[in-house]
Amino acid sequence: MNRQNLIHQLIHNEWDILVIGGGATGLGVALDAVTRGLKVVLIEKQDFASGPTSTSTKLIHGGVRYLEKAVKELDYGQYKLVHEALNERKIMIQNAPHISNPLPFILPTYSFWQKWYYLLGTKIYDWIAGKDDIPNSRILSKSETITKFPLLNSQKLNSSVLYYDGQFNDAFYATALMRTAVEKGACCLNYLELTSQEWDNENKIHKLAVKDNLKNEFLEVKSRLVLNCAGVQSDNIRKMFFHNIEPRLRPSKGVHIVLPRKWLPSQHSLLIPSTEDGRVIFVIPWYYAVIIGTTDTEVKDPNSHPKVTNEDIDYVLRQANPYLEKPIQKADIIGSFAGYRPLVKANKTNTEALIRNHEIETFQEKNFISVLGGKWTTYRQMAEEAVDEAFKVLNQKYVSCKTKNLPLIGASEKKYENTLNLPAEVHQHLHYYGSEYPILLEYLQKYGSDLIVENYPFTIGEMFFLKEIAQIHTVQDALMRGTRLGIIDFEAAEKAKIVLENIFEK
Numbered sequence: 178m179n180r181q182n183l184i185h186q187l188i189h190n191e192w193d194i195l196v197i198g199g200g201a202t203g204l205g206v207a208l209d210a211v212t213r214g215l216k217v218v219l220i221e222k223q224d225f226a227s228g229p230t231s232t233s234t235k236l237i238h239g240g241v242r243y244l245e246k247a248v249k250e251l252d253y254g255q256y257k258l259v260h261e262a263l264n265e266r267k268i269m270i271q272n273a274p275h276i277s278n279p280l281p282f283i284l285p286t287y288s289f290w291q292k293w294y295y296l297l298g299t300k301i302y303d304w305i306a307g308k309d310d311i312p313n314s315r316i317l318s319k320s321e322t323i324t325k326f327p328l329l330n331s332q333k334l335n336s337s338v339l340y341y342d343g344q345f346n347d348a349f350y351a352t353a354l355m356r357t358a359v360e361k362g363a364c365c366l367n368y369l370e371l372t373s374q375e376w377d378n379e380n381k382i383h384k385l386a387v388k389d390n391l392k393n394e395f396l397e398v399k400s401r402l403v404l405n406c407a408g409v410q411s412d413n414i415r416k417m418f419f420h421n422i423e424p425r426l427r428p429s430k431g432v433h434i435v436l437p438r439k440w441l442p443s444q445h446s447l448l449i450p451s452t453e454d455g456r457v458i459f460v461i462p463w464y465y466a467v468i469i470g471t472t473d474t475e476v477k478d479p480n481s482h483p484k485v486t487n488e489d490i491d492y493v494l495r496q497a498n499p500y501l502e503k504p505i506q507k508a509d510i511i512g513s514f515a516g517y518r519p520l521v522k523a524n525k526t527n528t529e530a531l532i533r534n535h536e537i538e539t540f541q542e543k544n545f546i547s548v549l550g551g552k553w554t555t556y557r558q559m560a561e562e563a564v565d566e567a568f569k570v571l572n573q574k575y576v577s578c579k580t581k582n583l584p585l586i587g588a589s590e591k592k593y594e595n596t597l598n599l600p601a602e603v604h605q606h607l608h609y610y611g612s613e614y615p616i617l618l619e620y621l622q623k624y625g626s627d628l629i630v631e632n633y634p635f636t637i638g639e640m641f642f643l644k645e646i647a648q649i650h651t652v653q654d655a656l657m658r659g660t661r662l663g664i665i666d667f668e669a670a671e672k673a674k675i676v677l678e679n680i681f682e683k
């Protein structure tokens with residue numbers, strides 16, 4: 178994927194759609210639009226997925242908590258959100274089974290009635306999901322519960338409910354979306370920032386100034402429509418186009434702490450059903466780590482960098498530890514990450530209410546659409562709605578959405594033979610590339626299969642693949658999006674830098 182070629186395309190075309198933001202939403206829009214025959218360009222000011230798109234809880238879910246709310250408060254909006262997300266759960270896993278999977282959860286119960294109450298809830302959840310490859314929920318006895326999740330504090334435990342949801346590698350999924358969109362003909366570029374905009378005389382063509390943040394140069398891009406997918410920064414973009422516009426977003430911060438994968442001798446996750454602020458906390462085996470979170474605190478400045486504070490860590494430990502046989506100590510924590518949720522105010526009349534679902538905001542006369550709010554799980558649905566809207570604004574012959582059954586690059590569950598006699602962990606790790614496993618082998622043969630850091634299966638050859646094929650330019654991108662070491666193990670990330678600095682830009 179040659180950046181110079183993509184930049185050449187960017188400045189020498191007049192685009193149907195320019196997408197701002199290379200997170201889940203923008204990448205979903207780019208893929209949806211290009212597969213419906215539109216000429217689409219996407220610009221991302223940092224790396225792809227550098228926002229909450231790579232710091233999510235990594236769940237593809239409807240949210241059992243939202244379902245409980247829907248039932249208790251007879252809230253049809255919440256129900257619709259759960260229904261839509263469970264439908265998308267199935268599609269997301271089907272389209273990229275190499276980087277997503279069903280995940281079993283243990284929901285501990287402490288009384289006879291609580292057991293049946295939770296089972297009823299998860300059965301409704303299964304029923305809403307309909308027919309898919311995700312197993313249904315059931316009750317586990319106390320001893321079965323402890324066998325499946327040995328770290329659970331068994332005092333006062335009655336039993337548990339076992340239910341399933343979806344899990345994925347968020348940054349890998351974003352990379353797969355970007356690469357699939359480019360393969361289909363979209364022009365997606367990172368490190369390009371929209372800095373200003375003006376319309377032509379008829380308000381029909383946007384002339385956009387874009388800064389190349391790798392080269393410190395300005396470029397001019399022309400597009401018929403602008404689709405704002407800037408996540409928590411969407412209000413900045415709205416203001417750039419309409420100076421006096423009211424902000425719509427009210428972001429909230431969520432943090433996770435990370436423990437070594439060996440800390441949890443189980444494939445099962447734990448759902449801690451009640452916390453001091455009425456939320457839930459997850460303890461999840463994920464990739465080469467265990468992640469625990471999340472929190473929900475108000476964000477004063479959405480443009481600030483989300484940080485994990487001591488208070489955040491104390492909060493997570495305070496909620497999780499009573500449920501564990503042996504409390505987690507701060508010294509056990511080897512990584513952490515935080516992100517801002519792009520929550521959107523419900524509507525103009527009810528400015529205080531926040532909704533978890535999304536809104537498509539259109540300025541027809543100005544050829545400008547914003548996709549506000551939403552969650553990872555519903556990225557495809559949001560993209561479909563946004564591109565439907567784009568067809569109307571562009572007054573172009575409608576083409577229906579193609580992404581429901583569109584396998585992403587690499588989509589395959591095939592198990593490959595270890596023909597190069599690689600260490601078992603490296604061989605297993607390369608399966609995250611799905612059907613591209615054989616291509617990875619070529620890179621390992623060409624550039625070497627030495628590890629970039631001990632105890633993790635990332636090899637030099639894989640780093641060259643990421644550099645050449647996945648638009649990973651800097652050491653930081655390799656740590657955050659390429660390997661995920663930047664969130665799962667800070668010490669290993671520091672050590673890996675020494676090797677990565679020979680391959681990527683600092």
Ligand SMILES: Cc1cc2nc3c(=O)[nH]c(=O)nc-3n(C[C@H](O)[C@H](O)[C@H](O)COP(=O)(O)OP(=O)(O)OC[C@H]3O[C@@H](n4cnc5c(N)ncnc54)[C@H](O)[C@@H]3O)c2cc1C
Pocket residue numbers: 197198199200201202203220221222223224225226227228229230231232233234235236237238369370371372406407408409410429430431432471515516517518519550551552553554555
């Ligand atoms: C802690 C936490 C946990 C979560 N867990 C889950 C979960 O388990 N499951 C789930 O479904 N959802 C989850 N979510 C929600 C989900 O992560 C987000 O809804 C989703 O990632 C938002 O994607 P986005 O593309 O809209 O925004 P972003 O990821 O913020 O992407 C927007 C991009 O726009 C870019 N940008 C901004 N301004 C410009 C500009 N001027 N020029 C170019 N680019 C620009 C930014 O750099 C950014 O990369 C979670 C969120 C958080 C914070």
